[in-house]
Amino acid sequence: MELTDKIVVITGAAGGIGSACAHRFAAEGPRRLVCADLDGAAAERVASEINAATGSDLAIGGACDVGREASVRALIDSVMSTDGTIDLYFSNAGVATLSDPFTEDEVWDRAWRVNTMAHLWAARHLLPAWLARGDGHLVMTASIAGLLTAMGDAAYSTSKHAAVGLAEWLAITYRDDGVRVSTVCPAGVDTQMLAQFAGDEVDGLDVGGVDVMSPAEAAERILAGIRDDSTLILTHPEVELFLQRKLGDHARWVRGMVRQWRDLRGALGRKTPA
Numbered sequence: 001m002e003l004t005d006k007i008v009v010i011t012g013a014a015g016g017i018g019s020a021c022a023h024r025f026a027a028e029g030p031r032r033l034v035c036a037d038l039d040g041a042a043a044e045r046v047a048s049e050i051n052a053a054t055g056s057d058l059a060i061g062g063a064c065d066v067g068r069e070a071s072v073r074a075l076i077d078s079v080m081s082t083d084g085t086i087d088l089y090f091s092n093a094g095v096a097t098l099s100d101p102f103t104e105d106e107v108w109d110r111a112w113r114v115n116t117m118a119h120l121w122a123a124r125h126l127l128p129a130w131l132a133r134g135d136g137h138l139v140m141t142a143s144i145a146g147l148l149t150a151m152g153d154a155a156y157s158t159s160k161h162a163a164v165g166l167a168e169w170l171a172i173t174y175r176d177d178g179v180r181v182s183t184v185c186p187a188g189v190d191t192q193m194l195a196q197f198a199g200d201e202v203d204g205l206d207v208g209g210v211d212v213m214s215p216a217e218a219a220e221r222i223l224a225g226i227r228d229d230s231t232l233i234l235t236h237p238e239v240e241l242f243l244q245r246k247l248g249d250h251a252r253w254v255r256g257m258v259r260q261w262r263d264l265r266g267a268l269g270r271k272t273p274a
Contacts, residue, residue, distance in 0.1 A: 001088060001180070005029065006088055007034075008033050010022050011036045011091055013037050018093070019046050024220060024223055030058060032079075034061075034079055035047045037063065038064070038065050038093070040062050044062065045061070046059075066091070067110060072118060072121040072122055076089075085133075086126060089136075090141075091119045092141040092184075093114060093118060097111050097156055099154050099156070108155045111156060114159075116166065119163055127174070127179065134178035136178070136180070137226070140182070140184065141186070142163040142183050143185055144185050146162075147243050151260065152265075164183055182233050184233045187239055188211060188213065188236070189214070189215055210236040213236070221233070221234075221235050
């Protein structure tokens with residue numbers, strides 16, 4: 001999909017990959033760019049920056065709590081009532097928890113709602129209009145954790161695996177109806193979420209065998225994947241090789257991940273992820 005003259009919505013747009021994608025997508029000349037985030041004021045600032053840079057009023061920002069279906073529906077309904085349609089919905093917001101199996105259920109529930117159910121709720125309220133017109137593109141941010149795993153965060157890894165599964169099901173089920181679904185699986189990107197896990201020591205960090213890249217570079221690769229209608233968008237192409245190794249010899253892969261976790265745990269100076 002080309003974004004020129006399209007109606008585009010991005011959640012989690014206040015920072016990191018979401019903000020970088022909002023700025024990059026704006027350069028493609030969409031008709032409307034909606035920046036939504038739990039921090040509505042920050043989303044409005046991103047929209048204001050885009051409008052100042054483009055000399056236009058194409059971007060608008062506001063609050064959306066993707067962990068609540070009513071909020072996701074309100075965002076979609078608001079855009080539809082104003083602009084008549086949504087061409088591309090980038091369900092990007094996510095949350096890390098640094099959890100283990102002993103973490104309270106409330107933390108697991110939040111990860112499940114934000115990292116998995118938010119995508120389902122978006123699809124639920126977008127699909128009727130998209131199926132009627134035979135067109136629409138849903139982009140879902142999962143993670144390398146959804147293909148491999150997230151060492152040190154059980155709820156994040158589990159919910160991201162579920163997001164990948166949901167995206168695959170949607171892509172298979174609705175492709176012949178004109179609806180495209182892309183799953184973004186970032187690896188090491190210099191965001192606040194990565195800093196949360198790494199203890200703010202992101203410079204030079206190796207994340208699962210890949211280098212950390214800037215959000216702007218990740219946005220460029222995400223845009224390329226959207227243009228190509230890719231079902232799987234990797235910020236780091238080498239992740240495909242890691243996935244092949246996992247499927248080729250699972251037991252060996254697990255042993256290798258155990259060694260990586262042992263080294264990472266020692267580097268971070270902690271015995272448990274929480």
